[in-house]
């Protein structure tokens with residue numbers, strides 16, 4: 404049997420290039436290799452752990468599904484669905500809650516960061532990594548393509564799988580992350596923070612127009628001096644821009660530096676904006692077409708949910724039996 408891959412996108416705002424380069428790009432490539440059973444989903448329950456406007460949430464969910472499809476998540480190759488359509492996810496999360504120490508959840512870096520950013524310290528935010536473990540273990544995933552920022556959460560998933568297997572009998576693999584080493588895209592206005600949907604000022608969105616991209620890149624913070632060099636310690640803002648440039652244009656950083664010898668930040672930034680815009684041109688076209696048929700998008704998600712539910716209900720029954728409920 405092929406190994407399984409699971410990954411989710413949280414509709415807590417618009418998709419930015421950090422989400423794309425950190426995770427979606429890898430997910431699409433893995434789906435195309437046909438070596439894996441891929442499950443990709445819109446993590447709408449996760450999005451409720453942060454402040455949000457109910458009147459805007461369903462549009463955000465729809466937009467994220469459209470983005471994923473336009474980027475290349477292919478429902479013929481992958482099971483693509485919405486988390487809340489599969490009731491088993493929240494159900495399994497509850498069962499995992501009962502074997503997860505609260506101390507571990509309170510120690511999660513992202514939990515503390517979100518509270519510092521002004522998010523409410525609700526139980527959903529605290530338990531977010533347990534629901535994530537349920538999302539992954541539900542399909543007995545062996546691999547999870549995620550951004551580096553999710554390393555700690557994935558470690559907790561592995562802990563939960565280990566604890567469960569030890570206590571109740573082995574049924575779960577310990578999933579491994581598929582990370583792109585060192586790829587954590589930073590905010591355009593603060594290279595100390597990761598680019599994050601909840602910090603919109605520093606985001607370069609996939610749906611930004613070429614004009615908006617140019618404007619945002621031109622006003623991105625840079626470091627002192629004017630020379631284009633790659634030095635993440637001394638010039639973290641420039642290093643971030645070089646990383647984005649390299650990943651979006653599939654050009655080695657060395658080559659970009661070579662091409663900008665003797666040129667200043669302004670020319671570099673205009674070229675970067677151009678590289679990002681042209682890399683996203685076909686996405687923009689596809690997106691327009693997919694978004695024009697909202698019924699088809701919903702139907703695609705429901706069809707995906709039907710497929711996912713078959714595995715999800717089997718796993719939940721198995722877990723309930725092992726835990727002594729059946």
Ligand code: AQP
Pocket residue numbers: 411412413414415416421422423424425426427446453548549550551552553586587588589597598599600601602
């Ligand atoms: N800045 C980033 N660099 C690299 N990878 C990133 N990811 C997120 N930000 C970066 C990865 O993108 C995937 C999808 O993320 P998500 O939608 O599950 O939510 P997130 O990780 O919480 O992303 P955000 O943008 O930071 O959202 P908010 O602000 O709402 O919390 C994940 O695999 C993630 O690692």
